[in-house]
Amino acid sequence: QVQLVESGGGLVQAGGSLRLSCAASGRTYAMGWFRQVPGKEREFVAAINWSDGSTLYADAVKGRFSISRDIAKNTVYLQMNDLKPEDTAIYYCAGKSRTFALLNLLAVGAQYSYWGQGTQVTVSS
Numbered sequence: 001q002v003q004l005v006e007s008g009g010g011l012v013q014a015g016g017s018l019r020l021s022c023a024a025s026g027r028t029y030a031m032g033w034f035r036q037v038p039g040k041e042r043e044f045v046a047a048i049n050w051s052d053g054s055t056l057y058a059d060a061v062k063g064r065f066s067i068s069r070d071i072a073k074n075t076v077y078l079q080m081n082d083l084k085p086e087d088t089a090i091y092y093c094a095g096k097s098r099t100f101a102l103l104n105l106l107a108v109g110a111q112y113s114y115w116g117q118g119t120q121v122t123v124s125s
Helices: 103-107
Strands: 004-007 010-013 018-024 030-036 043-049 056-057 065-070 075-080 088-096 121-123
Touching: 004 088, 018 030, 018 088, 018 121, 030 075, 030 103, 043 065, 043 075, 043 103, 056 065, 056 103
Parallel strands: 010 121
Antiparallel strands: 004 018, 018 075, 030 043, 030 088, 043 056, 065 075, 088 121
């Protein structure tokens, strides 16, 4: 079982930036970020193919968020710029335990076997 530990959430003003980190205790084939607001469904944010670094983003964050990985540290990052109040949510890191053929599959939460505990991001207007 791979453990995922997130960090980096917090309170920021609209237009500001935050960087989330997620350290994995073992190997994954891809890692993703999802977010959830209480009372709403979990929403895909971004994902990265661990082997070649290819990335996938939700339309709502394209051009503002950037996902990256540090292979040596087994850590994935989510750089969030130009934050908006609607970005307020609990952000969850996820890890995929099996290989996959289509990058678009990484937008589906059910594709992931491992989940972090979540970190709160609050953007004030």
